[in-house]
Amino acid sequence: PGQPDVATKCIDLCRFGAISLSTVSGCAIDEDSCEGCGVCVRFCPAQAVDFPERRCGEWYISDTRFGTLVHAVLDTRAENSGKLVTMVRQNAKRIAEEQKADFILVDGSPGIGCPVIASVTGADAVIIVTEPTQSGQHDLERVASMARHFDVPFYVCVNKADINLTLSQATEQWCSRNSIPFLGTIPWAREVTSAQIAGLNVIEYLEGKKDEHNIAGKISGIWEKICQLSQ
Numbered sequence: 001p002g003q004p005d006v007a008t009k010c011i012d013l014c015r016f017g018a019i020s021l022s023t024v025s026g027c028a029i030d031e032d033s034c035e036g037c038g039v040c041v042r043f044c045p046a047q048a049v050d051f052p053e054r055r056c057g058e059w060y061i062s063d064t065r066f067g068t069l070v071h072a073v074l075d076t077r078a079e080n081s082g083k084l085v086t087m088v089r090q091n092a093k094r095i096a097e098e099q100k101a102d103f104i105l106v107d108g109s110p111g112i113g114c115p116v117i118a119s120v121t122g123a124d125a126v127i128i129v130t131e132p133t134q135s136g137q138h139d140l141e142r143v144a145s146m147a148r149h150f151d152v153p154f155y156v157c158v159n160k161a162d163i164n165l166t167l168s169q170a171t172e173q174w175c176s177r178n179s180i181p182f183l184g185t186i187p188w189a190r191e192v193t194s195a196q197i198a199g200l201n202v203i204e205y206l207e208g209k210k211d212e213h214n215i216a217g218k219i220s221g222i223w224e225k226i227c228q229l230s231q
Helices: 004-013 039-043 082-099 114-120 134-149 165-177 190-198 202-206 215-230
Strands: 019-022 026-029 057-064 067-074 126-130 154-159 182-186
Touching: 004 019, 004 039, 057 082, 067 082, 082 114, 114 134, 126 134, 134 154, 134 165, 154 165, 154 215, 165 182, 182 215, 190 202, 202 215
Parallel strands: 126 154, 154 182
Antiparallel strands: 019 026, 057 067
């Protein structure tokens, strides 16, 4: 309360209006408004602000029939954090080096927030899986812009492509206009859900079955293109 100039500097720097000053409580931070950018910590002359580590979940190492899986579970009501994703990636890299694995597959979340940025940075390539909807095209362009910003090569495929063939074709044309490698399309099919229920991947589930939509062939084709482009 005795140093209004210090508090005023924090208020001026905060883009989210999370810092307030009153004669009763002095300088206070509204946690609901704070986005955690850390500007106040960096520039506070009194060094009165800190960001202590906060638990938001647990990470695990599991053995699967496909290899080692490093994953995490968020605590109840906890928000996903780029730090948690980074921790998962760091341990995945360590284990991959110990096991001399050929590659690491990172399953990123939708959007362009901190968890996605933590998933993308330092990657050899990004596979953007979109859907033939207006929101899907909008998100595709945002993710593509983010990948360009971090100078990470990226490729595009369309899932559930046959729910709107016009938009699927528009996505492929957009990729062509922007010199973005287009991997292919995957149709919508009930077999995908059935495979999940059976605890199998789609190609395993369809082995020996009638594959009316050629899903197995399309997925295999996409993987082959990824391998060729990544060489």
